[in-house]
Amino acid sequence: xxxxxxxxxxxxxxxxxxxxxxxxxxxxxxxxxxxxxxxxxxxxxxxxxxxxxxxxxxxxxxxxxxxxxxxxxxxxxxxxxxxxxxxxxxxxxxxxxxxxxxxxxxxxxxxxxxxxxxxxxxxxxxxxxxxxxxxxxxxxxxxxxxxxxxxxxxxxxxxxxxxxxxxxxxx
Amino acid sequence: xxxxxxxxxxxxxxxxxxxxxxxxxxxxxxxxxxxxxxxxxxxxxxxxxxxxxxxxxxxxxxxxxxxxxxxxxxxxxxxxxxxxxxxxxxxxxxxxxxxxxxxxxxxxxxxxxxxxxxxxxxxxxxxxxxxxxxxxxxxxxxxxxxxxxxxxxxxxxxxxxxxxxxxxxxx
Numbered sequence: 001x002x003x004x005x006x007x008x009x010x011x012x013x014x015x016x017x018x019x020x021x022x023x024x025x026x027x028x029x030x031x032x033x034x035x036x037x038x039x040x041x042x043x044x045x046x047x048x049x050x051x052x053x054x055x056x057x058x059x060x061x062x063x064x065x066x067x068x069x070x071x072x073x074x075x076x077x078x079x080x081x082x083x084x085x086x087x088x089x090x091x092x093x094x095x096x097x098x099x100x101x102x103x104x105x106x107x108x109x110x111x112x113x114x115x116x117x118x119x120x121x122x123x124x125x126x127x128x129x130x131x132x133x134x135x136x137x138x139x140x141x142x143x144x145x146x147x148x149x150x151x152x153x154x155x156x157x158x159x160x161x162x163x164x165x166x167x168x169x170x171x
Numbered sequence: 172x173x174x175x176x177x178x179x180x181x182x183x184x185x186x187x188x189x190x191x192x193x194x195x196x197x198x199x200x201x202x203x204x205x206x207x208x209x210x211x212x213x214x215x216x217x218x219x220x221x222x223x224x225x226x227x228x229x230x231x232x233x234x235x236x237x238x239x240x241x242x243x244x245x246x247x248x249x250x251x252x253x254x255x256x257x258x259x260x261x262x263x264x265x266x267x268x269x270x271x272x273x274x275x276x277x278x279x280x281x282x283x284x285x286x287x288x289x290x291x292x293x294x295x296x297x298x299x300x301x302x303x304x305x306x307x308x309x310x311x312x313x314x315x316x317x318x319x320x321x322x323x324x325x326x327x328x329x330x331x332x333x334x335x336x337x338x339x340x341x342x
Contacts, residue, residue: 034324034328036328135191142194
């Protein structure tokens with residue numbers, strides 16, 4: 001997911017070359033820092049969830065379902081909320097169903113298909129894991145910024161998140 | 172990968188409850204903005220690589236190999252560089268080998284195993300795709316910040332990246 005900075009000497013002539021808006025060194029270092037933090041942080045948070053026998057995607061499902069009305073969501077909506085394909089989500093939910101964390105059920109009278117429900121065990125698991133997880137998030141991310149940095153980054157990132165959300169459904 | 176903010180009313184008594192350093196609203200909104208941008212951006216960049224028949228992980232492999240001496244790396248080092256398990260990387264390299272982008276070869280006299288080489292086709296593919304990819308990165312991320320925001324975020328993220336890199340090898 002990186003953008004290669006191509007040295008002038010390496011660059012073969014190409015039609016688009018002249019117009020390509022390569023990143024400046026200043027932009028490049030920020031882009032790489034973002035990628036590295038995003039990737040390494042996910043990796044570290046995953047590692048610290050392992051003692052709880054949860055993948056980071058499992059934890060995300062627990063959080064999303066726990067915040068949904070009646071702690072359940074349509075599978076299609078859950079796929080959208082977690083940015084997964086339906087088939088991939090289906091595999092994940094099967095694993096989580098086997099672990100007793102969620103339950104797949106048809107909703108009577110609703111032809112729009114299956115729901116995933118958070119089980120009591122799933123809810124308890126999230127409650128038990130959340131304190132450790134929030135400590136991980138603090139130790140490796142949040143507590144490493146000043147309050148001013150937190151606010152500045154929120155101001156910077158928030159419109160980008162909105163832009164990207166707006167692109168979601170579009171072809 | 173989210174941190175659930177538990178409302179006081181929802182929270183069952185637990186041993187760790189009193190000491191749990193839940194995120195404040197201010198911290199929470201920044202954490203969610205970061206997660207959302209990281210995830211949605213990866214999703215959008217992936218979508219925009221699809222016309223090139225490249226997954227975002229494939230593009231990353233092309234970039235990493237193109238920057239390596241002789242455009243090759245040991246499979247174990249490549250797994251480390253891309254934060255993947257060896258088995259997962261192996262599957263990916265098999266796919267990319269079938270697409271003619273890389274080549275797996277034993278290095279004579281080196282008992283430390285297989286190398287992945289970037290093929291000429293892999294190199295050309297990266298050169299061809301990079302201009303589009305950098306435009307995507309600009310449109311959805313870099314150009315959405317002021318120069319000051321770029322510098323501030325680099326200053327904030329860079330020590331976090333360093334911290335996380337330092338944790339990588341540790342058990």
